[in-house]
Amino acid sequence: MLVEKNVPLQAYNTFRIVAKAHALARIASEADLQALLADPTWGPAPKFVLGGGSNIVLTGDVKPLVLKVEVPGRRLVAETDKHYVVEAGAGEAWHDFVTWTLDQGYPGLENMALIPGTVGAAPVQNVGAYGVELQDRFESLDAIDLQTGQVFTLNAAQCAFGYRDSVFKHGGPLPTAGGQSLGLKDRALILRVRFALPKVWKPVLGYADLERKMADSGIQQPTARQIYNWVCEVRRAKLPDPAVIGNAGSFFKNPTVSVEQCADIIARDPKVVHYRMDDGSVKLAAGWLIDSCGWKGKSVGQAGVYERQALVLVNRGAGVDGNGATGGEVMTLAKAIQTSVYERFGIRLEPEPVVV
Structure with missing residues (x-):
């Protein structure tokens, strides 16, 4: 080795x-x-x-x-009456895998097209976009214990998925539906991930961006491929390409508040972007909160807030000569944004990326 x-x-x-x-x-x-x-x-x-x-x-x-x-591989591993079970190596690029599933006739991941990163990282973050999260399509994964070398398999319940969260982001004991399990942060490496993709497919729409695409195109019953294309178009219009300008995608989680908290914010800021959740809580759009505090386009050193989407922090420097943003500048900017949002709305924004 x-x-x-x-x-x-x-x-x-x-x-x-x-x-x-x-x-x-x-x-x-x-x-x-x-x-x-x-x-x-x-x-x-x-x-x-x-x-x-x-x-x-x-x-x-x-x-x-x-x-x-860098573990490679994509394959169909099983079929049930209701699902295609497909597997990918942890080193596969997530978007390439999503594209491959559609090419093979296995829909279900199209709403998560163009999310950067690898298949192995996707369960760690429980990635999601436009109404679909990884946990909605997850079947199981294989990982290896970095202390013992033992390979083990986890199902969805054992992964303890939450909003941009999983057992892989926590150390020590972590409560799950089945009781206590050991948090796997820094203890495990994911090797392979399997997904159960529905044979009877139904589109997941309901987001304003996709509804606008439906209205503009006149297509009322889009295929999985059409939704995939729309998601790619929307993301490319809103989000910077990491190959062109350095970024880590959405930098903050969308905060969740109670109905009463949301009503209080609406009374002060009627235009606040919010979504009712199935559990009765309300999700607020972090990008809107940040934009309302005047951060869009602002910078700290070479770290900046993207002009088209306030939820994205970017590296404004080329970086190839060492003059790009430092991690310290990025975190100084992030903390300043958190302070502004808390002082105005009483909301504490939580960063999505891992700080190393």
Whole structure:
């Protein structure tokens, strides 16, 4: 097993922040990881799992051994009366996998098209967009314990999915429907993920952007491919391409409040963007809150708020010569935004990316 030293990480994080890994190992198979864990030097070493780097903010060089997940593979593993069960290696690009499922005739992931990152990182964050979350299509995953080398399988309940949350984001005991389980943060590496995609497919619409696309096109019964195309068009119009300008997508979670809290905010700001949830709570649009505080287009150093979508923080510097935004600048900007939103609305915004 080859372990590389002093590896630049700028190309491995979508914010394009300049940093280095003191040591990095590429994991393309279970055997690669087993060999690493058996190594007397690297087996006991602290480790950091890196997927597509689309949900991290690097604030300095990474001292733990970086495990760069590159496990490939896409296949249909089973069929039931109701579902196609498809599997992808953790290193597969998420959007490419979504495209592949549609090409094979397995709809269900189209609302999550163009989300950056890898398949293996998707369950960690419980990614979601336009009314569909990963947990809605999840079947199971295989992971490996980084301490024991044991491979294990988790179902949806064992993953303890929540809004942009899972068992992989927590350390120590984590309550689940079945009782107590061990939080898997920094303890496990996901190898493969399986999805149950419906044979009787129904479109998930209901979001204003998709409703506008329906109205503009005159298509009232869109196919999965049409929804996929619309989602791609909307995301490309609103969100910056990480290949062009560094970013980590939506930087803050949309906060959830009670009906009473929402009514109080509406009384002061009638235009607040909000959505009723099935559990009776109300989700507020974090981007609207940030925009209302005047942050769109503002910067701290080379870190800025994207002009077209206030929910996205960007690296305004090219970065290739070391003059791009630092992780410190990104977090200074994020904290200033959090303070503004709290002072005006009494809402505490929670960042989505992992700060390293």
